Amino acid sequence: GQSLEQPSEVTAVEGAIVQINCTYQTSGFYGLSWYQQHDGGAPTFLSYNALDGLEETGRFSSFLSRSDSYGYLLLQELQMKDSASYFCAVRSSGAGSYQLTFGKGTKLSVIP
């Protein structure tokens, strides 16, 4: 089967840096995605890593180590609006489909 582990909750101060880790066990691995979801909203794509290394997009960066089955999302210069749930998701191939398998999500609370 496939499984992903990520912390359930993280609290950080506005302006600080926070790292959300994700470990996974999966077959047919293609890459690791990160999604942000505000309460009641749609999951919104943040980043995707198919190869080892760091991908940077503005204040957000994502890292992948395929050999360690590990990745993380790094949020810098935290803002109050970053308070949301963050999901890591493995993109895998099964039956010709590129489905996403999600972790349970990390609820990030940014405090003043």
Add this chain to the structure above:
Amino acid sequence: EAGVTQFPSHSVIEKGQTVTLRCDPISGHDNLYWYRRVMGKEIKFLLHFVKESKQDESGMPNNRFLAERTGGTYSTLKVQPAELEDSGVYFCASSQEPGTASYEQYFGPGTRLTVT
């Protein structure tokens, strides 16, 4: 460009009734996915359409769930008869052809289904 839309946003039905959820993907996206999040659990894959064909329905929980995508545009997910454990948020997502560099799945806001 309009995003993925879903209808209704909320639905409350009684056990044994039928509900049909609708998803309109982003125009031009051949790939359409259904996911479900039951309270306290992770978002789980249900099935994947490529145009009007079911590419992968390995996540469908049982035969009470029927998904269609006639004409390869919008999709419907029907639950008949609904059971209490079907309560949750049903998300639809769409993406461009997997063979391209565009791997991002764009999600709709979801339909919150409550079965009482």
